[in-house]
Amino acid sequence: MMQPIPDYNLEYTGEINPEPGDKQTPYCPSESLIKIVQLAIKLERPLLLMGEPGVGKTKLAHAIAYHFSHNPANKAALEWIKDQTEWKDFINKEGWPFFPWYIKSTTQARNGLYTYDAVGRLRDTQLVRSEFLPNDLRGKIIQNLQDKQQRGYIKLGALGKAFKSPLPAVVLIDEIDKADIDFPNDLLVELDEKCFLIEETQEEVFAKNPPILIVTSNNEKDLPNAFLRRCLFHYMESPSRTELETIIQAHFGQDLPNIDKIIDAYLDLQNLTAKQGGKQVSTSELLDFIKAFKEILFAPLSDVPALFRENLGLLLKTREEQIRYHKTRERTEDDS
Incomplete structure (x- = not known):
């Protein structure tokens, strides 16, 4: 029987930072920013950040993940997960699960949940009939085609990985205002219910732990009110x-x-x-x-x-x- 994950700490104080000269740069949050981050974590709500370019909106998510990764109170949980084969892909080189999602004008909400390689599956159904295919590759393709969960053709996005993460993952949704106006509303059900459906397999994926969502916007276009109601908001002023x-x-x-x-x-x-x-x-x-x-x-x-x-x-x-x-x-x- 698998042992439960050791206790961990989700308090963000902004006090755990890289030293000058390290690859990752330090982050100096204001007291008001630290407070709103903690409220977003406790309330399990997305935190929407706006402010002038270069004030540190995007880097906040990286800073939170770094803080959790290097908090001594989280060491036991991270070490435990590294020893579990099924969870190893959720721990990145920084430690704490962190999944950035950089939005483009063509990005759709489903991309953040999963993508399905229908073309790849069609190719495999044709390729497996080839008499020139090596037996080991044929066996792997047959295994993928017979897999009811279609794991060989389904790739989880940032939110999909976060929902399956054994720890509350930090998710960055960067520059959400670049996407189509309907994009934020297309995520409402998944964010509210903390689950999504993989249509090709009818598998429902429930969030093991609610992710910590950091959403940034350059205010290039207004965001829908329905989405804003579900967020906490912070405007990052230029530093004094x-x-x-x-x-x-x-x-x-x-x-x-x-x-x-x-x-x-x-x-x-x-x-x-x-x-x-x-x-x-x-x-x-x-x-x-x-x-x-x-x-x-x-x-x-x-x-x-x-x-x-x-x-x-x-x-x-x-x-x-x-x-x-x-x-x-x-x-x-x-x-x-």
Whole structure:
């Protein structure tokens, strides 16, 4: 008889993070974000995140999975699952089950549950009759064709894997507003009832553990009210000066020189782009800028405003934005 899974902890505090220099970058959530994540987990509701590009909407799901993976309270559960053959595919290299679903304009709701390879099955029904087919391959194809669960032709999507996961999996539904307007509503039954039907086999898949759903949107189109009613919502503001300092130090260490000058130059650039009505430079772009000079070019971050002006391609991503920046800066200097 299989032993029950050891106890685990689903409290997200934001305090378990990679060290500077690790492959996965640290994540610095606000207190309000930590609170809404915990409420979403306890209420078993999707958490819908909006905010400017680059504020960390997508990375939150990765951070939650990392937190659960490296929480000592979850070590016994993760080790137990690794020893179970039927569950080994649900544990990724980070540890905790994490299934991202990156939405495209052509994505359909069913893709997140499962896909059925009807063409592959048709090919196998024809291929198995071939007299040139090796016996070992013929045996495998016959086994797939006779399998009532059709496991050789059914591939679970992010939600399908999460429903079968032995632990409450973290699921990222990224940029949901890219999909067709009906896409969110097409998931309502599955999200409410925590189950879905594989039509080809009539198998009902029930969620062993309700997944932790993180949904991001760039607000390119309105989402249906029926979907919004089932979500918790959080708008991620651009970080304050104090939060910027915390984020930069988390990524590059406490001893990064001229951090005040870096933040001053960044906020000045934000003010200039706001005056010209252009795109704001995101936090992630600022971190890329610092990384370029600290870890790739090995150049000192001394005269930061000059470095910004001379390397606008790291911060302003169109020719028009750069021209507007120079013109706005010249007018500002003339006025002063």
